[in-house]
Amino acid sequence: MSIPLDSALDLLRLQAAGEVTAEQIVAAAFDSIRRTEAEVHAFTYLAEEEAFQAAREVDQKRSRGEPLGPLAGIPIAVKDVLCTRDMPTTCSSRMLQNFRPPYDATVVRKLREADAVLVGKTNMDEFAMGASTETSALGITRNPWDLTRTPGGSSGGAAAVVAAGNVPLSLGTDTGGSIRQPAAFCGITGLKPTYGRCSRFGLIAFASSLDQVGPLAWSVADAALLMNVIGGFDPRDSTSLDLPAVDYRAAAATPDLRGLKVGVIREAVDHEGLDPAIRDAVLETMTICRDAGAELIDVRLPHSRFGVPAYYVVAPCEASSNLSRYDGAHYGYRGEPDANRSAEIGPLAATYCRSRAEGFGPEVKRRILMGTYALSTGYFDAYYLKALKARRLIRGDYDTAFAQADVLLGPTTPSPAFRLGEKVDDPIQMYLCDLFTVGANLAGIPALSIPGGTSPDSLPVGVQLQGPPLGEPQLLRVAAAIQARTDFHRRRPNR
Amino acid sequence: MTSVVTDRYPFLTVIGLEVHAQLKTRTKLFCRCENRFGAAPNTQVCPVCLGLPGALPVINRQAIDLAIRSGLALNCEIPPLTKWDRKQYFYPDLPKGYQISQFDLPICAAGFLDIADPAVESSVRRIGIIRAHLEEDAGKSMHDELAGRTDSRIDLNRCGTPLLEIVSEPDLRSAAEAKAYLSELKLLLTHLDVSDCEMQEGSLRVDANVNLWIETPGGRVATPIAEIKNMNSFRSVERAIQYEAERQYLAWQETGKTIRTESKTTRGWDDTREQTFPQREKEESADYRYFPDPDLLPVRIPREQIEALRESLGDLPAATRQRLESSYQIKPYDADVIVNQGPAMIRYFETVADTAGDGKRASNWIQQDVMRTLKERGETIATFPISAASLGDLLRRVVAGSLDNARARNVFAQMLHSGESVAATIAALGIEVVDSSALDSLCRELLDANPQVVDDFRNGKQQALGSLIGQARKANPNASPQLVRETLLRIVQTL
Numbered sequence: 006m007s008i009p010l011d012s013a014l015d016l017l018r019l020q021a022a023g024e025v026t027a028e029q030i031v032a033a034a035f036d037s038i039r040r041t042e043a044e045v046h047a048f049t050y051l052a053e054e055e056a057f058q059a060a061r062e063v064d065q066k067r068s069r070g071e072p073l074g075p076l077a078g079i080p081i082a083v084k085d086v087l088c089t090r091d092m093p094t095t096c097s098s099r100m101l102q103n104f105r106p107p108y109d110a111t112v113v114r115k116l117r118e119a120d121a122v123l124v125g126k127t128n129m130d131e132f133a134m135g136a137s138t139e140t141s142a143l144g145i146t147r148n149p150w151d152l153t154r155t156p157g158g159s160s161g162g163a164a165a166v167v168a169a170g171n172v173p174l175s176l177g178t179d180t181g182g183s184i185r186q187p188a189a190f191c192g193i194t195g196l197k198p199t200y201g202r203c204s205r206f207g208l209i210a211f212a213s214s215l216d217q218v219g220p221l222a223w224s225v226a227d228a229a230l231l232m233n234v235i236g237g238f239d240p241r242d243s244t245s246l247d248l249p250a251v252d253y254r255a256a257a258a259t260p261d262l263r264g265l266k267v268g269v270i271r272e273a274v275d276h277e278g279l280d281p282a283i284r285d286a287v288l289e290t291m292t293i294c295r296d297a298g299a300e301l302i303d304v305r306l307p308h309s310r311f312g313v314p315a316y317y318v319v320a321p322c323e324a325s326s327n328l329s330r331y332d333g334a335h336y337g338y339r340g341e342p343d344a345n346r347s348a349e350i351g352p353l354a355a356t357y358c359r360s361r362a363e364g365f366g367p368e369v370k371r372r373i374l375m376g377t378y379a380l381s382t383g384y385f386d387a388y389y390l391k392a393l394k395a396r397r398l399i400r401g402d403y404d405t406a407f408a409q410a411d412v413l414l415g416p417t418t419p420s421p422a423f424r425l426g427e428k429v430d431d432p433i434q435m436y437l438c439d440l441f442t443v444g445a446n447l448a449g450i451p452a453l454s455i456p457g458g459t460s461p462d463s464l465p466v467g468v469q470l471q472g473p474p475l476g477e478p479q480l481l482r483v484a485a486a487i488q489a490r491t492d493f494h495r496r497r498p499n500r
Numbered sequence: 501m502t503s504v505v506t507d508r509y510p511f512l513t514v515i516g517l518e519v520h521a522q523l524k525t526r527t528k529l530f531c532r533c534e535n536r537f538g539a540a541p542n543t544q545v546c547p548v549c550l551g552l553p554g555a556l557p558v559i560n561r562q563a564i565d566l567a568i569r570s571g572l573a574l575n576c577e578i579p580p581l582t583k584w585d586r587k588q589y590f591y592p593d594l595p596k597g598y599q600i601s602q603f604d605l606p607i608c609a610a611g612f613l614d615i616a617d618p619a620v621e622s623s624v625r626r627i628g629i630i631r632a633h634l635e636e637d638a639g640k641s642m643h644d645e646l647a648g649r650t651d652s653r654i655d656l657n658r659c660g661t662p663l664l665e666i667v668s669e670p671d672l673r674s675a676a677e678a679k680a681y682l683s684e685l686k687l688l689l690t691h692l693d694v695s696d697c698e699m700q701e702g703s704l705r706v707d708a709n710v711n712l713w714i715e716t717p718g719g720r721v722a723t724p725i726a727e728i729k730n731m732n733s734f735r736s737v738e739r740a741i742q743y744e745a746e747r748q749y750l751a752w753q754e755t756g757k758t759i760r761t762e763s764k765t766t767r768g769w770d771d772t773r774e775q776t777f778p779q780r781e782k783e784e785s786a787d788y789r790y791f792p793d794p795d796l797l798p799v800r801i802p803r804e805q806i807e808a809l810r811e812s813l814g815d816l817p818a819a820t821r822q823r824l825e826s827s828y829q830i831k832p833y834d835a836d837v838i839v840n841q842g843p844a845m846i847r848y849f850e851t852v853a854d855t856a857g858d859g860k861r862a863s864n865w866i867q868q869d870v871m872r873t874l875k876e877r878g879e880t881i882a883t884f885p886i887s888a889a890s891l892g893d894l895l896r897r898v899v900a901g902s903l904d905n906a907r908a909r910n911v912f913a914q915m916l917h918s919g920e921s922v923a924a925t926i927a928a929l930g931i932e933v934v935d936s937s938a939l940d941s942l943c944r945e946l947l948d949a950n951p952q953v954v955d956d957f958r959n960g961k962q963q964a965l966g967s968l969i970g971q972a973r974k975a976n977p978n979a980s981p982q983l984v985r986e987t988l989l990r991i992v993q994t995l
Binding site for chain 1: 547550551552553554555556557558559586588590592595596597598654787789791794795796797
């Protein structure tokens with residue numbers, strides 16, 4: 006029989022029915038990886054032996070009648086920004102190319118405790134800085150729908166392994182759209198939860214006040230399944246929310262929108278830079294929501310135009326600080342300074358400079374420089390404090406909008422997946438990819454992207470749903486209702 | 501012609517002190533590593549205090565409590581909200597590349613500390629406290645001084661140890677005042693049991709900001725401020741300030757440079773040469789790029805918590821001095837000596853005085869016998885072999901007259917070695933209480949045998965009885981000289 010590597014829920018059912026074993030599933034996953042990886046190059050590390058071992062343990066547990074976790078035998082890939090104690094954790098950077106953390110990220114530990122099978126680590130933009138996975142020091146990843154195009158970023162590898170049919174689930178992280186944009190480019194579902202829903206412990210920080218872990222999957226139901234495992238309070242993350250557990254699967258199982266108000270974001274839908282195919286997808290999704298019983302209203306986010314500029318101050322400021330620890334002194338890449346430089350500025354400073362010059366790529370350096378500049382005496386008020394003010398205004402816009410609507414609908418990205426190399430030398434164009442996604446990070450609200458249509462080039466396009474803080478249940482409910490009435494999430498790349 | 505000032509004008513030394521006190525928390529400030537001095541290098545560490553990628557800080561509530569207790573004892577305002585900021589600089593003993601500290605919202609705001617004026621007896625000087633804030637300590641760099649070695653070793657055990665930085669107003673006016681301030685501050689913090697305050701162990705570190713106000717015929721002139729570091733005892737603080745004041749006066753005479761023309765400089769203290777010397781500045785002008793730490797939430801300090809901590813303070817040293825004077829009728833000087841030994845000694849004294857029923861005698865014995873022994877042995881009262889109850893018992897017998905001081909000292913010396921009770925020691929030494937009839941007959945025998953002495957006495961030579969006291973002691977070593985004298989006097993008058 007063929008093993009449905011595109012549905013975690015199906016794999017759970019088949020195992021429960023005794024029709025397939027976890028070991029067979031893992032074997033199928035690695036067969037699939039072997040078929041696609043040479044072209045797609047989505048992984049930075051494969052843990053085949055450990056995965057088979059974990060799968061066999063699941064099968065043994067099942068045969069002994071022991072209780073099994075909610076992800077028993079499900080192969081899953083993890084973005085290489087999350088610490089794993091038995092695999093390298095590189096952030097796709099030369100700086101951490103040989104770094105093996107002595108501990109698991111909390112979300113990774115939860116995956117293991119849920120009996121999931123970790124197959125490996127996925128490629129990303131270096132330190133999650135980028136929107137195309139092209140800033141990776143470990144090679145580019147290609148979009149399974151069109152190998153000349155980017156899978157998006159920074160969680161490009163995590164989206165590509167799902168789209169390529171390697172595994173049904175992956176974990177990404179989203180600082181300014183890094184789960185949702187690759188999900189949109191790869192025709193899958195990606196959720197960025199409310200800031201604080203998932204522990205950041207063991208998530209290698211890019212911008213601490215914006216980073217959030219989240220699931221990638223074909224369907225809303227599978228994403229909800231994964232959310233049930235990774236969500237929840239962690240005493241080791243001070244910014245994690247101490248709230249009762251939420252059953253995201255139950256929320257995704259109510260595909261009826263009667264009584265719900267869906268707000269259409271005018272600034273986004275009417276944006277002149279929006280690709281017509283994506284606008285059409287949003288308009289079609291509006292109709293579907295109305296058919297499912299929702300009331301449609303227009304909402305405005307008047308300060309959303311400050312989103313990208315504010316984001317590109319706050320995120321680099323925090324990044325410049327978070328990345329200070331990579332100095333070559335304690336772990337990671339250490340450069341050897343030449344004698345002249347050592348004599349000039351001392352061997353310590355020369356080692357710092359050389360390690361960081363050689364360990365970081367150009368995009369990371371660009372952001373460290375921007376952040377260092379914006380936090381410096383004389384510029385702090387004009388940049389950092391101003392950006393925080395914009396952030397408050399943006400949050401205020403959302404508060405107003407959510408007083409009127411239960412969820413907001415709009416595009417995820419201005420365009421479908423662009424060609425590899427197209428924007429890599431133009432940082433401003435690359436930053437504008439985040440136009441519709443940064444708002445949710447700046448406001449700390451949940452947002453997800455689901456497939457909503459197809460471009461004239463047969464590329465998938467995404468539509469974005471945003472909810473109020475802790476509004477994941479209603480987001481998942483709306484997304485599930487849409488998926489119950491459409492088949493975009495069932496389309497697969499032609500292989 | 502250069503104008504060289506040769507007249508000696510009067511000047512004031514203006515001193516502000518920055519004190520770093522290590523707090524006695526069970527664990528470190530942001531992780532669960534033990535907060536312990538003296539462990540093998542790099543053994544008291546974890547991913548959090550090592551600053552490993554992905555690790556996150558979680559505030560230690562005990563450190564907050566200790567900081568508030570200290571602040572309340574320093575008459576500080578405790579604001580309802582405090583927050584954490586990152587102070588950023590590169591150094592190998594700072595593995596994150598930033599120190600978590602407090603910038604604009606310290607946990608303790610304006611307060612003061614009253615100290616005894618070293619220049620005027622029974623006069624008090626009120627020294628302003630600008631602020632006291634919590635921060636994490638860095639590790640220790642050990643620069644290898646073996647010939648030809650250029651490498652350094654780093655011990656990160658101290659990383660993340662909680663420090664309270666207490667910043668005084670520049671209210672101190674002499675080296676003696678600076679020393680008095682430090683002594684009182686140390687007493688207060690040890691009394692509260694929040695810090696050990698051992699400069700040699702580094703649990704108390706002092707930086708002194710020093711300049712002069714010189715009263716010239718043309719008005720007051722202020723010399724440039726120097727910050728003095730590397731002082732490792734109260735005595736070296738005193739000496740360094742004395743040296744620096746003289747140096748600044750001479751420098752002003754020579755160069756005429758003032759606070760208006762020169763920025764602050766940093767100087768080290770050389771304890772063997774007894775000189776301050778210029779230290780290399782960290783950077784041209786250090787820009788620490790402080791910004792709020794996004795990994796930690798601001799901390800709300802509820803009124804009730806502050807009031808509960810205020811209740812728990814008990815008697816502070818100043819109040820304790822007064823209480824000892826009035827409750828035990830001891831002199832201010834004696835109360836000061838006892839209180840300055842810290843809470844353990846205060847408790848010891850009170851138990852001894854209460855048991856003996858004589859505060860003055862307790863005070864004398866503690867200052868002469870106990871403290872001398874402690875000094876000889878280099879011990880503290882906590883490990884002193886004679887308990888307060890035992891010493892009280894011993895002194896009670898002296899008060900009751902059943903032991904004389906000389907015998908009591910014998911008992912004390914014996915107890916120091918044996919650790920036995922008073923009763924057991926008295927028995928072991930063969931000391932018995934001589935009953936009054938035995939004493940009577942002994943005295944009568946002596947008077948009968950020495951008619952010459954009786955005659956001398958009757959002729960007004962009181963001291964004649966002295967020779968009989970010696971004989972009585974020879975006949976019965978347990979006879980108390982005082983009681984023998986009283987008995988002789990009583991009998992001789994009836995003869």
